[in-house]
Amino acid sequence: MSADASATPGIDQPAHGHELHGHSRQGTPALALGAIGVVFGDIGTSPLYSLKEAFDGHHPLFPDVLHVYGVLSLVFWTMTVIVTFKYVALIMRADNKGEGGSMALLALIQRASGAKRWSSSLVMLGVFATALFYGDSMVTPAISVLSAVEGLTTVQAGLEPFVVPIAVVLLIALFLLQARGTEWVGKLFGPVMLAYFLTLAVLGAINIAYRPEVLTALNPMWAVRFFAADGMLAFLALGAVILSVTGAEALYADMGHFGRRPITLAWLYLVFPSLILNYLGQTALLANHPEAAQSSPFFLLASDEWRLPLVILATLATVIASQSVITGAFSVTQQAIQLGFMPRLRIAHTSASRIGQIYIPALNWGLMIMVLGLVLGFRNSTNLAAAYGIAVTGTMFITSCMLGVLLYRVWNKPLWMAVPVALLFLVVDGAYFSSNLTKVVDGGWFPLLVGLITFTMLTTWAKGRRLMLDRLREAAIPVKVFVQSAVNSAVRVPGTAVFMTTASDGVPHALLHNLKHNKVLHERVILLTVRIEDVPYVERSKRVDFTDLGEGFYRVVLRYGFIEDPDVPAALALVTQCGPQFRMMDTSFFLARQTLLASSRPGMALWRERLFGWMMRNAESAMEFFRLPTNRVVELGSQVEI
Incomplete structure (x- = not known):
């Protein structure tokens, strides 16, 4: 990827080398505690609504022993296969210089495999996974906060009219606080979520004691019996079961912040056991009191005097989970900009010590409007559950496709080994995705619509940039020819002129326009290109490449990783x-x-060209994008047809 003034990846903070990687200076226990607060917020709040959706959702099951135990068995083995085996044991081994996530995995496969024929399809898969994530980042805060506040109705039924207003106030406050950064709130994330997970475990264990035989539900035969007795209902129930692993992709996406080992330890020794104990407790409650399915099994685990504190703790946990998703949306957007799939947006850094603490105003307000619209439109967590799951399962299915390529092309596993592993996960993820597609009419259309619109915009920007740069190169003049002719006809003036360009050859259009209109050349002329590599960090020793073109002309290439922040003046120094x-x-x-x-002319459809033009006009100023001094910038315009 390369960068110029018109369509260039980059943001406004000094670059950090790999030596400042987020988890390099902390011990494993501290990182594990941080991971508990940030990585597991989404999956940790799933007990609030997963079983409730299975027995009181759009395809409700009768809460008899077969169905209750069958669902619990499906939940346990879903978490085991998808989270423990797929993500922890396999996917998290595929780190791109320590970083994870769809974009990092895509870059890793492309760099390691060197297979051109895979590039187009892989890029589309990675982009579509990114597009689906935006739908997920809108639904997650809405359903998480709503489901927690709905716990008030288990304390006092008369509070039901206040659920939506309270959820709206909490969400508005959450988005308003984003501009101040999350560093000060982040210090509370780990301890609060630690207390939350321990509470899950304790409540689950207490209720298991009332029905110890519920432990037999972990046997996969209960899931088999469920499908054998009522295959269609079991298939539809998968749409609720998958809610138990929403947020699993965060384990891989946030690996760069905490490292694989702390996340693995936190999952195996705290999060997974706590979740299973809580689901077992809810199952025991439903088996003993089937009528609890009509209310909220999660909050009914606590006795009356402890229910309000549980609602408060659950609300804090859902706010933390929502914060994590919003922060993830900021990070994904930053990577998409760096890799050339989105126009420049203003990115503010809210921490002087942590590179990942960023704030994108346009995205923040856009997310807030959509989340509030979801809360006011769907009104309760049951309705929102219909919109939840499709984006998550779609992303997981795409990850399984990329896993197959990873096993065969990058890790060089034989086909007889790679194909069965990939097929196993594709079948599992495909079943869950298919089940969620049955909820399209009830609300599942929303994340699909968001994903389709986002995918269209991402691909339009990427293709539009490529077409525009091709048009500019068509009229490019060889540098050597230009230098020889220009130095003999133009007046040289003191100082240095830096011309930003995407191309590693040819003469920048800004230089041609400047010479045409001002008829002067500076004593030193720098043709500067910023390149974004397919690794997260580039070592400082490899940051700069230069070529002496003669007569005071130099070509300079600055190289950055896809999560670094180019700072042109700092690099030139x-x-x-x-x-x-x-x-x-x-x-x-x-x-x-x-x-x-x-x-x-051939290229893109006319409506896509107009969309690309609108995105260009609304892109952030290149001056701020590259941290250029405001009083030292000259912009020269030109018209381009694509």
């Missing part, structure tokens, strides 16, 4: 091979701003 040290007061930065003219 380290360059010593291109004449005297750069001084910003003697340096002018020339940026090209293209105006797109939609045309009927």
Whole structure:
């Protein structure tokens, strides 16, 4: 990937080397505690609504022993197969220089396999997984906070009219706080979630004591009997069962912040046991009191005097889970911008010590509007559950597809080993995705619509950039020819001119326009390209490449990882091979701003060209994007047809 002034990845903070990786200076226990607070928030709050949806949702089951034990067996083995085996044992081994997530996995496969024929389909899969994530990031805060606040009705039934207003107030407050950063709140995440998971375990164990035989429900034969007795209802129940593992993808996506070992330890020794104990407790409660299915099995685990404190603790946990998803949306957006799939957006850094603490105002307010719309439109967690699951299962299915390529192309496993493993997960994920598709009419259309719109915008931007750069290269002049002719006809003036360009050859259009209109050349001319590599970090020693073109002309390439933040002035200050040290007061930065003219020539459909033009007009200023000094920037415009 490369960068220029018109359509360039980059954000406004100094670059950090790999030596400042987020988990390099902390011990495993501290990182595990942090992972409990950040990574497991979403999956940790799933007990609030998973079993409730199975027995009181859109396809309700009668809470007899067969169905209650059958669902619990499905929940246990789903968490074991998808989270423990797929993510913890396999996917998390595929780290891209310590980083995880769909984009990091895509970059790893492309770099390691070197198979061009896989590139197009893999890119589309990775982009679509990213698009689905945005739908998930809208539904998660809505259903999590709503399901927690609904616990008030188990304390006092008359509080039901206040559930939606309270949820709206909490969500507005959550989004308003994003601009202040999450570092100060993050210090509370781990301890609060630790207390929450221990509470889950204790409540579950207490209720198991009333029906110890519920432990036999962990036997997979209960799931088999469930399908044998009523296959269609069991298939439909998968749409509720999958809610128990929503957030599993966060284990891989947040691996770069905490490391594989702390996340694995936290899952195996605290989170997984606590969740299973709580689900067992809810199952025992439903087996003894089937009428609890009409209320909220989770909150009924606690006695009357402890129910209100449980509601408060669960609400805190859901706010933390929502915060984690919002932060994840910021990070995914940053990576998409860096890799050239989104236009520049203003990115603010809310922490001086942690590179991952970012805030994107446009995305924050857009998410808030959509989340509030979901709460006001669906009104309760049962209705929202219909919209939940499709984005998650779609992402998991795509990850399984990429896992197959990873096993065969990157880890060089033989086909007889790679194919069965990939097929196992594809069958499991495909079954859950198919079950969730039955909820499209009831609300599942929402994440699919969001994913489709986002996918269209991401691919339109990527293709539009490529077409625009191709058009610009068509009229490019070889540098050597230009240098020889220009130095003999233009007046040289003191100072340094830096011309941003995406191409590693040819003359930037901004330089041509400047020479045409001003008829001067600076004593030192830098043709600067920012390249985003398919690794998360680039070592400082490999940051800069330069070529002396003669006559005071130099080509400089700055290389950054896809989660680093390019800072052009800071990088140039380290360059010593291109004449005297750069001084910003003697340096002018020339940026090209293209105006797109939609045309009927081959490339994209006319409506996509207009969409691309609208995205270009609303992109963040390249001056702020590259942290360029505001009083040293000159923008020169041109018109381009694609």
